[in-house]
Each structure stands twice: as structure tokens, then as C-alpha cells.
């Protein structure tokens with residue numbers, strides 16, 4: 175590994191820290207630290223603060239209002255924003271769709287959509303998975319039939335994160351039944367503020383309304399909303415998924431959880447002694463911290479490859495599997511260390527009542543919610559298949 179962070183990026187890190195100290199509202203950071211839900215309006219306000227500083231879109235080119243940063247600057251930004259407990263921006267729009275439009279979109283699409291993402295006027299969600307098409311995404315059935323200057327779209331998307339807040343959705347749709355499965359899929363931008371689109375909530379184990387079913391029935395979508403060519407969506411999706419190869423590692427979120435663990439272990443347990451005196455808790459914390467350090471070094475290796483122009487390889491799957499497992503282990507440790515307080519689920523409390531300190535009240539919710547990490551974005555089983563075939567060659 176040859177990764178020299180260098181004085182310029184280190185100086186940028188200090189600039190990030192100073193910016194967060196000055197501009198990130200303390201109440202908002204506290205909510206993120208506690209794992210509480212952040213209302214959309216607060217997300218928008220924070221996004222606008224970032225946009226005013228020119229830092230809302232770390233992976234976009236400068237010409238389109240992005241930062242123009244390279245992978246190293248983006249990595250340091252992700253670490254520092256997680257450590258500062260800043261809320262994550264509208265990921266489908268900023269991290270996924272923006273780079274896709276800059277690479278494959280028409281000038282009209284870029285001019286129409288990118289500024290409205292930066293101003294936080296439009297909120298996007300990602301419509302890929304369907305009831306019978308998750309791991310096997312190419313099996314998707316949502317169809318788009320050409321009718322003059324429009325496509326008529328019908329089908330169901332499932333597990334669509336934050337669709338209840340979105341006014342636009344980018345979808346993978348089937349435009350050809352004849353072609354090979356992957357070659358019949360196209361990438362379409364759909365305005366959700368129209369009849370024929372129904373968003374229904376799905377409540378997850380954590381009691382959070384974060385995912386939805388999106389039903390689309392006979393909705394007319396102008397042909398100008400097609401990104402790239404008909405049948406090009408598979409190539410676009412590979413670009414989109416490979417674009418942020420370090421995101422799945424979740425290093426920043428794990429560092430933030432590790433900080434929570436350290437804070438909690440400093441507190442007194444039921445016997446009046448600090449929790450860190452419990453050798454089992456201390457041992458678990460040390461093991462996870464070591465795993466996290468190892469993951470960080472693996473991420474640096476991938477980053478070094480990226481900086482030397484090497485295409486993403488199967489090691490990204492290692493980052494995804496270990497990154498998810500480490501976050502899950504951290505939330506499990508937090509629950510165990512908190513004892514009875516860790517069993518208090520906010521949903522089981524009458525509104526406004528608090529039986530435990532605010533920073534412990536959401537531990538159970540976070541614990542359940544983090545189960546998703548080894549499912550979405552390519553489940554751990556699928557990642558292990560990749561590791562077995564392409565790294566271990568079995």
C-alpha cells in the first residue's frame with residue numbers, strides 16, 4: 175500500500191472540522207449521535223448549509239456544482255462528517271443519480287435536475303428492487319411500453335428507501351421482452367407527483383418507517399426522461415454501484431458508533447463501578463476496535479488502488495461484508511453495555527416519556543435497524559459468492 179494522505183488533505187481535514195464546529199447545529203448533531211430520526215426539513219436545512227459552502231456534492235464535477243474532489247478527499251470528508259455527527263445527505267440523489275446524470279445524461283437532463291438537487295427542492299429515491307427481483311436484479315418486471323413521445327410504465331418497486339419523502343424516483347424498467355434479460359432494461363426518471371403512483375409504508379424491525387412499496391400503474395413518462403440509450407441501464411447501474419466503492423464499508427458510521435461505545439463504558443454500571451472495569455465488555459470493545467482498524471487499512475488499500483487508476487475489484491465485497499458486521503457488532507455491544515436501558519424501545523414508551531437518558535433511548539432501535547446492512551446493496555451471501563469465486567477461486 176502506498177497511500178500518502180499529504181499535508182494538503184490533512185489541512186482540508188482541519189478545515190472540515192472547523193466548518194462542522196461552526197455550522198453544524200448542536201441539537202442536530204446530538205440527534206444523529208443518539209440515532210434519532212432527523213425530520214426532512216432539518217435534512218434540507220443542513221443540505222442548504224453544505225450547498226452554500228460548495229460541499230454538498232463531493233463526487234460531482236465542479237462544472238455542475240460539485241466539489242471536484244478526488245477519492246482521498248471524499249474519504250476524509252465521509253470520516254469527518256460521520257465523526258461530527260452530521261446527517262447524511264439525500265444519498266440516492268447526491269451519491270447515485272448525480273454522477274449518473276453527469277456521465278450519461280443529456281444536457282437538458284443535467285440542467286433540469288442537478289440544480290434542483292443542489293437546492294434541495296427535489297428529493298429522489300432509488301427504484302431498483304422488486305418483489306421477485308432483489309439479488310437477481312435482472313429478473314425485474316416493471317415494464318415501460320413506448321407510446322409516441324411517452325413510455326407507459328406499470329409495475330411495483332419494493333424496499334424503496336424514503337420514497338415517502340421523495341418527489342422523483344429513478345427506476346430500472348423493462349423496455350424489451352425479447353433481448354437478453356440485462357439488455358432489455360432501461361434507466362428512467364419518473365416524477366412521483368402524478369396520479370397512478372402509490373407509496374405504501376413498510377415498518378421494519380426497528381419500528382422505523384424508512385422503506386416502502388411503490389406501485390406505478392399506467393403512468394405516462396416523457397421519452398426525454400430516459401437516461402442513456404434504451405437497454406443501457408445495466409451498464410449505467412454498474413457505473414452507479416462501482417462509483418462509490420468505499421461507501422459500503424461504513425467506516426465513518428462505525429467510528430461514530432465506536433465513540434458511543436467508549437462514552438458508554440466510561441459511565442457507571444449497576445454496581446457503581448465504571449462499565450469499562452467489566453473485562454468482558456472491555457475485551458469485546460477492543461476486539462471490534464481492532465477489526466475496525468483492519469477494515470480502515472483495507473479501505474486505504476482500495477483507495478490506493480483507485481488513486482493509481484486500478485478498476486474496482488472483488489475486495490470491495492470484503493469491505494461491504496466486514497463493514498456491515500462491524501456496525502452490527504457495535505450496536506450489539508452498546509445494547510449489552512446499556513443493560514436494562516438497552517431494552518427500552520422508543521416505540522413502547524408513551525409519547526414524550528423518557529425512562530432512560532436520551533442517548534440510550536434509541537439503542538434498541540439502532541440495533542434492529544442495523545440488521546439491514548448485511549441485506550441491502552448486495553447481501554452478505556452474494557458478496558461471499560463474489561469473494562469465493564474471484565478472490566479464493568473456489
Ligand SMILES: Cc1cc2nc3c(=O)[nH]c(=O)nc-3n(C[C@H](O)[C@H](O)[C@H](O)COP(=O)(O)OP(=O)(O)OC[C@H]3O[C@@H](n4cnc5c(N)ncnc54)[C@H](O)[C@@H]3O)c2cc1C
Pocket residue numbers: 299300301302303304305306307308309310332333334335336385546549550551552553554555556559
Ligand atoms: C432497509 C433496506 C433498504 C433498501 N433500500 C432500497 C432502495 O432504496 N432501493 C432499492 O431498489 N432497493 C432497496 N433495498 C432492497 C435491497 O437491495 C434488497 O433487499 C437486496 O438486494 C436483497 O434482495 P431481496 O430482499 O429480494 O432478497 P432475495 O434476493 O430474495 O434474497 C433472499 C435471501 O437469499 C439469499 N440469496 C439470494 N440469492 C443468492 C445466491 N445466489 N447465493 C446465495 N444466497 C442467495 C440472500 O442473501 C438473502 O439472504 C433495500 C433493502 C433494505 C433491507
